[in-house]
Amino acid sequence: MADTDTALGAPAERREGRDKVTGLARYAAEHTVSGRVHAWPVAAAVARGSVRAIDTSEALRLPEVLTVLTHENAPRLADPDDPTLAVLQNSRVPHRGWPVALVVAETLEAARSGAAAVRVEYTAQDHDVTLTETHPGAYVPEEANGGYPAQREQGDPEGAFTSAAVRVDADYRVPPLHNHPMEPHAATAHWDNGRLVVHDSSQGTTVVRATLAALFRLPEDRVTVMSEHVGGGFGSKGTPRPHVVLAAMAARQTGRPVTVVLPRRLLPALVGHRAPTLHRLRLGATEQGSLTSLRHEVTTHTSRIKEFVEQAAVPARIMYAAPNSRTSHRVVPLDVPSPSWMRAPGEAPGMYALESAMDELAVALKMDPVELRIANEPDTEPDSGKPFSSRHLVECLREGARRFDWSHRDPRPGTRSAGPLLVGSGVAAAMYPVLIQPSTATAHARPDGSFIVRVNATDIGTGARTVLAQVAADALGVPLERVHTEIGNSDLPSASLAGGSSGTASWGWAVHEACTRLRAVLAEHTGSLPETGLTASADTEGSADADSDYSRHAFGAHFAEVTVDTVTGEVRVRSLLGVYAAGRILNARTARSQFIGGMTMGLGMALTEGSTMDAAFGDFTEADLAAYHVPAHADVPAVEAHWIDEDDPHLNPMGSKGIGEIGIVGTAAAIGNAVHHATGVRYRELPLTPDRVL
Numbered sequence: 132m133a134d135t136d137t138a139l140g141a142p143a144e145r146r147e148g149r150d151k152v153t154g155l156a157r158y159a160a161e162h163t164v165s166g167r168v169h170a171w172p173v174a175a176a177v178a179r180g181s182v183r184a185i186d187t188s189e190a191l192r193l194p195e196v197l198t199v200l201t202h203e204n205a206p207r208l209a210d211p212d213d214p215t216l217a218v219l220q221n222s223r224v225p226h227r228g229w230p231v232a233l234v235v236a237e238t239l240e241a242a243r244s245g246a247a248a249v250r251v252e253y254t255a256q257d258h259d260v261t262l263t264e265t266h267p268g269a270y271v272p273e274e275a276n277g278g279y280p281a282q283r284e285q286g287d288p289e290g291a292f293t294s295a296a297v298r299v300d301a302d303y304r305v306p307p308l309h310n311h312p313m314e315p316h317a318a319t320a321h322w323d324n325g326r327l328v329v330h331d332s333s334q335g336t337t338v339v340r341a342t343l344a345a346l347f348r349l350p351e352d353r354v355t356v357m358s359e360h361v362g363g364g365f366g367s368k369g370t371p372r373p374h375v376v377l378a379a380m381a382a383r384q385t386g387r388p389v390t391v392v393l394p395r396r397l398l399p400a401l402v403g404h405r406a407p408t409l410h411r412l413r414l415g416a417t418e419q420g421s422l423t424s425l426r427h428e429v430t431t432h433t434s435r436i437k438e439f440v441e442q443a444a445v446p447a448r449i450m451y452a453a454p455n456s457r458t459s460h461r462v463v464p465l466d467v468p469s470p471s472w473m474r475a476p477g478e479a480p481g482m483y484a485l486e487s488a489m490d491e492l493a494v495a496l497k498m499d500p501v502e503l504r505i506a507n508e509p510d511t512e513p514d515s516g517k518p519f520s521s522r523h524l525v526e527c528l529r530e531g532a533r534r535f536d537w538s539h540r541d542p543r544p545g546t547r548s549a550g551p552l553l554v555g556s557g558v559a560a561a562m563y564p565v566l567i568q569p570s571t572a573t574a575h576a577r578p579d580g581s582f583i584v585r586v587n588a589t590d591i592g593t594g595a596r597t598v599l600a601q602v603a604a605d606a607l608g609v610p611l612e613r614v615h616t617e618i619g620n621s622d623l624p625s626a627s628l629a630g631g632s633s634g635t636a637s638w639g640w641a642v643h644e645a646c647t648r649l650r651a652v653l654a655e656h657t658g659s660l661p662e663t664g665l666t667a668s669a670d671t672e673g674s675a676d677a678d679s680d681y682s683r684h685a686f687g688a689h690f691a692e693v694t695v696d697t698v699t700g701e702v703r704v705r706s707l708l709g710v711y712a713a714g715r716i717l718n719a720r721t722a723r724s725q726f727i728g729g730m731t732m733g734l735g736m737a738l739t740e741g742s743t744m745d746a747a748f749g750d751f752t753e754a755d756l757a758a759y760h761v762p763a764h765a766d767v768p769a770v771e772a773h774w775i776d777e778d779d780p781h782l783n784p785m786g787s788k789g790i791g792e793i794g795i796v797g798t799a800a801a802i803g804n805a806v807h808h809a810t811g812v813r814y815r816e817l818p819l820t821p822d823r824v825l
């Protein structure tokens with residue numbers, strides 16, 4: 132039993148890794164229930180208006196086409212809480228790409244041909260998809276995503292700025308960004324004696340089940356939703372999406388199992404996106420580099436049917452001590468698809484702007500940017516005044532600087548070159564809140580000495596199965612290989628979604644508690660176990676409280692070295708280094724992957740990713756992976772992730788903070804700051820593509 136001490140924190144391999152690389156792992160569209168057919172959506176071709184007439188006769192004459200669902204014949208749903216799920220319920224077109232029909236056919240090819248043969252006439256209205264700071268439709272919402280107040284103000288930020296010795300006043304722009312998981316959104320649904328059974332690609336099926344039950348007016352125990360394997364989500368699968376509603380509708384209408392895979396080109400319209408954010412940063416500081424005024428004001432867009440406000444000014448409430456501050460969000464409803472969660476919503480764009488502005492301030496002060504950040508460390512959380520449960524940002528900066536050989540950097544911009552390449556390095560801080568949701572779990576001891584842990588967690592590629600087994604083995608005091616986990620099925624004890632970097636802490640808390648109870652039961656038990664084994668369960672409603680007397684966040688520091696080609700304008704990242712303080716790291720192998728994955732996504736945000744709204748057409752111009760460029764292997768250089776051990780008793784029984792999102796936070800700023808160091812030019816709009824840089 133020597134290895135039981137190391138179950139938690141050990142670099143255990145992913146339990147499903149072999150199944151994934153050998154193709155045995157099945158994803159939502161690959162569950163071939165007997166008689167399964169396919170459906171393909173027809174997307175609205177106007178940005179605002181309504182369907183005037185829809186002619187499905189030609190589509191229905193095609194071989195193998197079974198039916199065409201439209202708003203005229205589709206099953207009537209109960210009103211959803213989420214208006215993006217009210218598909219085929221009326222003739223309204225709230226944005227381009229909205230589903231106006233669904234063609235069901237024996238084969239995928241026939242469904243697709245059928246979709247091309249549906250004739251739709253629209254009544255089009257003038258649309259507006261262009262976000263500006265001065266848009267007359269802008270308003271201050273009640274709250275931003277995450278429940279944060281839209282505005283906060285302390286002291287006299289304007290007066291303190293005006294009288295500051297050193298000032299930065301800069302605008303930054305982050306374009307719309309798209310989640311684009313490798314596995315598109317897909318669901319296979321069938322009805323079995325009034326029961327709805329669905330394989331969905333989702334970050335959490337407990338909510339999908341509840342949503343489908345409500346939409347189709349069923350008791351929840353007549354719905355089962357499974358997400359056994361998920362090929363990424365990055366937030367876009369954090370809520371139920373139209374594909375799963377469409378699949379269930381089509382299955383009800385045809386009586387056949389139906390698979391809907393959203394075509395990649397429809398993902399930007401139907402599964403959320405990171406809304407564009409326009410940032411104004413105004414920093415005032417003393418000659419010595421103490422912030423006296425900090426203002427971060429954000430303008431963003433949302434759709435006409437749903438208010439979603441990217442909380443990009445929230446990090447500025449946490450990061451730095453400033454006696455006078457103002458953070459605010461304004462939002463403009465436009466005829467655009469509904470924005471939603473994308474990895475580190477709020478923090479990713481917000482920290483790009485804040486950490487770029489801090490770099491500008493360091494340059495203006497002629498101060499080292501690492502030292503500037505350290506000089507503005509707050510004693511308590513600036514916004515709430517609560518003590519930090521743990522905050523080791525300074526240690527992350529120092530350790531990163533040491534590993535990156537920062538002390539040998541010549542701070543003067545534009546002084547390093549290699550042939551036509553300019554070389555520069557940059558730094559930025561990272562932060563992500565600790566989020567925890569109540570969950571339930573059971574732990575079961577079998578007579579053969581093995582254990583089964585059940586919790587409706589979802590493994591979206593993170594290694595959740597594996598780390599939950601580690602949590603269980605640790606709590607039970609048994610070797611890891613004796614613990615089996617069952618996750619990814621809404622019939623299991625209900626649990627929160629894989630989102631907000633909260634999964635491991637939330638599910639792990641329930642697993643830890645169930646296993647701790649089972650261990651106590653076993654300690655009391657004498658003789659061999661009954662044939663049926665012994666079970667203990669836990670529900671962390673009440674204990675796993677999102678509220679705390681402490682301000683709880685993970686912190687980190689990112690360092691980047693870039694080259695900028697003076698002939699082509701191409702920026703390439705030579706190296707990226709992240710150092711994190713995220714509580715106890717529960718699996719060194721999968722944690723490293725999470726950090727590096729986040730940093731890679733931050734690299735894409737900095738250099739290649741972004742889409743533009745075509746004002747005339749009213750849609751995203753870059754809708755597929757040929758036009759929306761995510762980093763490929765050749766774009767990703769040496770990426771290193773390190774962490775410093777944190778012993779924080781105010782988190783959860785494992786002592787862990789979330790790690791899924793912090794890697795993307797601050798990476799784009801570190802790269803942008805390195806580009807400034809290389810060139811002496813400050814670019815304030817992402818991505819840093821050659822056309823901008825040259």
Ligand code: MOS
Pocket residue numbers: 334364365366367369472473474475476629630631632
């Ligand atoms: Mo993540 S954007 O919180 O699923």
